[in-house]
Amino acid sequence: MRVGAVGLAVKAAMVTASALGALVAGSGTALARPELVPIAGDYSPGTIVVKTGERKLYLVLDGTHAMRYTVGVGKAGRQWAGTTKIDGKYKYPAWAPPADVKRDKPNIPDVIPGGSPQNPMGVAAMTLAGGEYAIHGTNVPGSVGGYVSYGCIRMLNADITDLYERVSIGTTVVVTR
Structure with a gap:
């Protein structure tokens, strides 16, 4: 049963990647899009792996495929490197700069409303649990x-x-250098 579910997830990801690629190609936009790729490593399906040196994020779909x-x-x-979990999900969040950002940019507002171009x-x-970091747009x-x-x-x-849309609170995030 699990193999069938994984196969469906991989097929759905390929269809999604193809559809997204067609949208991008049709729009003339040269922006990067998610790609279905092979992945090596002992990661459970659903894990997010960030490879800092590659500047790539992988969402593991099964033992050999990732977006x-x-x-x-x-x-x-x-x-930084380590393992953490997603502890919150927010659409159009307001943002308050952490102390180190405020120190480097003292004129930045204390809060920037969600949806603001700034x-x-x-x-x-x-x-992400355990710090002031996030995966964000x-x-x-x-x-x-x-x-x-x-x-x-x-x-x-x-x-x-x-x-x-693909992950939930509690998803494991592994960041490597």
């Missing part, structure tokens, strides 16, 4: 794919929307 997304990761001195969370955010798509954040994992708004 791969391009992400922005922590800049030099702001990278809000660095984009359309959605999934907070961005209103600056050109920053995705670089070493750009204070430790958060930054995704295109379309990609965070896709991932947000």
